[in-house]
Amino acid sequence: MSFLEVKNIDVYYGDVQVIFDLSLEIAEGEVVSIIGGNGAGKSTLLKTISGLMHPAKGEIFFEDTAIQTAPPEKIVECGIVQVPEGRRLFTLMSVKDNLIVGAYNSRADQYANTTIEDVYTLLPRLQERESQLAMTLSGGEQQMVAIGRGLMAKPKLLMLDEPSLGLAPILIKDIFQTVRKIADQGTTVLLVEQDVIHSLRLSDRGYVLEHGRIAMEGPAKDLLNDPHIKTAYLGL
Amino acid sequence: MIYILEDAINGVLMGSIYGLTALGLTLIFGVLKVINFAHGSLLMVGMYAAYWAIILTGVHPYVALIIVAPVMYLFGYYLQDIVIKPIFKAEKDVREPITVIIVTTGVWYILDNLTLLIFGPTYRNIQDNPLKGKMLEIGEMFISVPKLWGFVTAVVTAAAVYWFLQKTRMGRAIRATSLDREAASLMGINQFKVYNVAFGIGTATAGIAAVTLVPFYNIFPSVGVLFDIKGFIIVVLGGLGSIGGAILGGIIIGLIESIAPQFMTATWTEAIVYGLFLVVLFVKPSGLFGVKYDW
Ligand SMILES: Nc1ncnc2c1ncn2[C@@H]1O[C@H](COP(=O)(O)OP(=O)(O)OP(=O)(O)O)[C@@H](O)[C@H]1O
Ligand SMILES: [Mg+2]
Numbered sequence: 001m002s003f004l005e006v007k008n009i010d011v012y013y014g015d016v017q018v019i020f021d022l023s024l025e026i027a028e029g030e031v032v033s034i035i036g037g038n039g040a041g042k043s044t045l046l047k048t049i050s051g052l053m054h055p056a057k058g059e060i061f062f063e064d065t066a067i068q069t070a071p072p073e074k075i076v077e078c079g080i081v082q083v084p085e086g087r088r089l090f091t092l093m094s095v096k097d098n099l100i101v102g103a104y105n106s107r108a109d110q111y112a113n114t115t116i117e118d119v120y121t122l123l124p125r126l127q128e129r130e131s132q133l134a135m136t137l138s139g140g141e142q143q144m145v146a147i148g149r150g151l152m153a154k155p156k157l158l159m160l161d162e163p164s165l166g167l168a169p170i171l172i173k174d175i176f177q178t179v180r181k182i183a184d185q186g187t188t189v190l191l192v193e194q195d196v197i198h199s200l201r202l203s204d205r206g207y208v209l210e211h212g213r214i215a216m217e218g219p220a221k222d223l224l225n226d227p228h229i230k231t232a233y234l235g236l
Numbered sequence: 237m238i239y240i241l242e243d244a245i246n247g248v249l250m251g252s253i254y255g256l257t258a259l260g261l262t263l264i265f266g267v268l269k270v271i272n273f274a275h276g277s278l279l280m281v282g283m284y285a286a287y288w289a290i291i292l293t294g295v296h297p298y299v300a301l302i303i304v305a306p307v308m309y310l311f312g313y314y315l316q317d318i319v320i321k322p323i324f325k326a327e328k329d330v331r332e333p334i335t336v337i338i339v340t341t342g343v344w345y346i347l348d349n350l351t352l353l354i355f356g357p358t359y360r361n362i363q364d365n366p367l368k369g370k371m372l373e374i375g376e377m378f379i380s381v382p383k384l385w386g387f388v389t390a391v392v393t394a395a396a397v398y399w400f401l402q403k404t405r406m407g408r409a410i411r412a413t414s415l416d417r418e419a420a421s422l423m424g425i426n427q428f429k430v431y432n433v434a435f436g437i438g439t440a441t442a443g444i445a446a447v448t449l450v451p452f453y454n455i456f457p458s459v460g461v462l463f464d465i466k467g468f469i470i471v472v473l474g475g476l477g478s479i480g481g482a483i484l485g486g487i488i489i490g491l492i493e494s495i496a497p498q499f500m501t502a503t504w505t506e507a508i509v510y511g512l513f514l515v516v517l518f519v520k521p522s523g524l525f526g527v528k529y530d531w
Contacts, residue, residue, distance in 0.1 A: 052422070071421075084422060088419035097411075101408050101412045102423055108424075149423070
């Protein structure tokens with residue numbers, strides 16, 4: 001059995017097909033990267049796993065339960081939590097309220113008080129800023145809140161959509177270190193990134209997504225050394 | 237001079253009740269992004285509910301709150317769940333769904349005409365109630381007692397709604413949904429449940445406003461329309477989605493209505509109210525008070 005299994009899904013926006021017969025698998029405890037250029041369909045894939053969109057064809061299993069028709073709130077209850085692209089914080093709410101809302105699902109709600117302590121330990125900056133409105137934070141801090149908010153939901157599988165987007169190189173390092181720590185604490189991580197080097201370095205395996213199809217897959221180390229990836233994504 | 241002060245105080249009191257009638261309108265808009273054209277009709281339904289509760293049991297008008305507020309909550313909750321939600325789902329990718337607005341207009345017509353059919357066009361009022369016509373005498377001023385009760389109720393209700401939105405699990409979920417529906421879904425929040433609850437609370441506040449009105453106001457099937465128009469103006473003045481802004485916006489309208497007739501013919505007051513409405517729309521479309529939402 002596998003933890004997350006995506007089987008031959010097709011996904012459309014209206015009449016436009018964006019994902020074609022895509023399959024992937026993630027085992028419990030793994031860190032997996034999905035890399036691909038703009039418009040490859042990475043966010044669409046995560047939205048589909050999260051239940052914001054539904055595949056026209058194919059199945060998605062999580063811990064052996066079919067979830068491809070479930071609404072987003074049910075999927076969060078199952079333990080799949082997404083930190084969306086562009087952070088999507090609740091801008092006019094305080095940092096603390098953003099975090100507490102993260103623990104809304106019934107599995108996480110009762111632990112909110114202890115989880116928030118864990119989040120503050122991992123991301124001490126958030127405690128300093130807890131009463132500030134989310135919109136007043138810097139980009140890096142906002143990404144930290146987005147990740148912290150995701151952790152508040154007590155994810156079994158945490159999916160991060162381009163957490164490094166729009167951040168300075170030094171902050172990008174911080175973000176990836178945080179992701180590594182989260183993985184080390186036992187959370188399975190699915191990381192979507194355009195920052196190929198950083199994301200593959202901290203991953204066990206990777207998938208390359210091109211035009212809505214899996215173009216390559218394999219252990220992260222092999223992908224890092226692959227000539228196609230070197231030319232297409234690293235510009236070497 | 238003392239008369240102007242007296243009028244101003246009574247205007248503030250009446251205005252706070254206007255604000256209370258608009259509270260649900262602003263809350264429902266803030267969360268669903270839908271202008272609820274049925275809001276005045278919900279107020280009207282609340283007034284009939286309060287009327288019959290008081291007439292049939294003979295209790296003090298405000299005791300009717302115990303029945304009217306929860307009944308109206310359920311009425312709003314299921315109105316949204318059964319009538320509005322299906323249309324919402326069909327248009328779920330639209331930020332400001334126009335067909336939902338058409339549906340709320342339909343609900344307005346149906347409620348008003350159903351009431352006309354059942355209770356007839358008669359103007360009703362509660363003749364013997366302990367608040368009717370009561371005045372508080374302060375020096376040479378006379379302050380309306382039922383409006384004073386309404387003022388206190390409006391302030392307490394607004395504070396309670398604000399507290400609920402700030403401090404409770406569901407309140408935070410409502411705020412989150414109002415700010416970003418899709419992100420809220422990703423937090424495990426069932427947005428349609430949130431809409432039901434928000435609509436329920438909005439309707440319950442209309443019910444509370446109805447209870448404050450019936451001790452001194454006539455009850456008839458189209459009474460809601462008067463408050464609808466005021467409500468829209470108040471909500472724009474106070475800022476769409478702003479709880480405190482609704483009460484303050486109401487108080488401004490109340491003040492204009494009570495003081496302006498001292499200086500000009502009464503018909504001009506409406507012109508002033510609409511004029512202010514237009515000025516605010518042009519100069520500060522986000523309303524006079526606070527940011528986009530203050531909760
Ligand atoms: N709401 C939408 N309606 C129609 N087409 C869309 C919509 N969102 C995305 N698309 C299209 O689907 C394709 C895949 O988009 P997606 O956002 O999944 O790409 P991505 O890999 O996440 O890209 P990026 O790295 O830029 O975030 C693109 O061609 C995009 O134009
Ligand atoms: Mg994307």
